[in-house]
Amino acid sequence: MKKGTIRQRARERHEKHALRWQRHLERQRDLNNKIKAAASDILKSPQFRSTRRHIQHGNVTVNNHCLNVAKYSLAISEKLHISCSREELIRGALLHDYFLYDWHAKEHVPVYKLHGFFHPGVALKNALEEYELTPRERDIIKKHMWPLTVVPPTCREAWIVTMADKWCSLLETFRIYRGHGALRYDREEESVSTTA
Numbered sequence: 001m002k003k004g005t006i007r008q009r010a011r012e013r014h015e016k017h018a019l020r021w022q023r024h025l026e027r028q029r030d031l032n033n034k035i036k037a038a039a040s041d042i043l044k045s046p047q048f049r050s051t052r053r054h055i056q057h058g059n060v061t062v063n064n065h066c067l068n069v070a071k072y073s074l075a076i077s078e079k080l081h082i083s084c085s086r087e088e089l090i091r092g093a094l095l096h097d098y099f100l101y102d103w104h105a106k107e108h109v110p111v112y113k114l115h116g117f118f119h120p121g122v123a124l125k126n127a128l129e130e131y132e133l134t135p136r137e138r139d140i141i142k143k144h145m146w147p148l149t150v151v152p153p154t155c156r157e158a159w160i161v162t163m164a165d166k167w168c169s170l171l172e173t174f175r176i177y178r179g180h181g182a183l184r185y186d187r188e189e190e191s192v193s194t195t196a
């Protein structure tokens with residue numbers, strides 16, 4: 001094979017790869033912008049930001065996990081053209097794990113405090129103290145651990161988040177998706193004061 005042909009093929013492969021990567025980044029930017037537009041109050045809340053202190057799965061924080069679930073939920077609903085309230089979908093997904101404690105800590109390990117069964121209720125209680133939630137947003141938070149929570153979701157938004165949550169949890173647990181680890185309390189305080 002001629003040298004020129006090999007180079008040309010390599011260049012074409014490189015260009016295809018660059019184009020795919022560019023499309024992926026544009027898609028991520030678009031999803032992030034939609035999440036910001038629907039829930040800037042949640043994203044800016046110090047309480048929500050505090051979820052960066054706790055690990056959810058692997059080395060992914062609760063904060064990062066909730067953003068992943070919101071992003072996947074939105075992507076699924078758009079890809080499959082599911083007619084639903086995107087705003088409630090995003091807000092419910094961001095708050096679905098709003099339990100605000102470190103579930104790996106010793107005090108949450110005993111059987112009577114089974115995190116998997118009880119955290120949706122804790123998350124809902126915490127979210128209600130801070131936000132006015134719609135029935136759909138409540139359903140998303142309360143039922144996202146189905147079938148553990150026995151009663152199945154009753155709206156499309158909750159079904160989407162339930163599925164996206166399981167998919168993200170799988171990717172994070174097997175470290176296919178990696179995070180940056182939990183933020184130390186003192187470091188977070190520093191970053192908040194410098195960005196304020």
Ligand SMILES: [Fe+2]
Pocket residue numbers: 096097119120144145
């Ligand atoms: Fe959860």
Ligand SMILES: [Fe+2]
Pocket residue numbers: 065069096097165
């Ligand atoms: Fe979750």
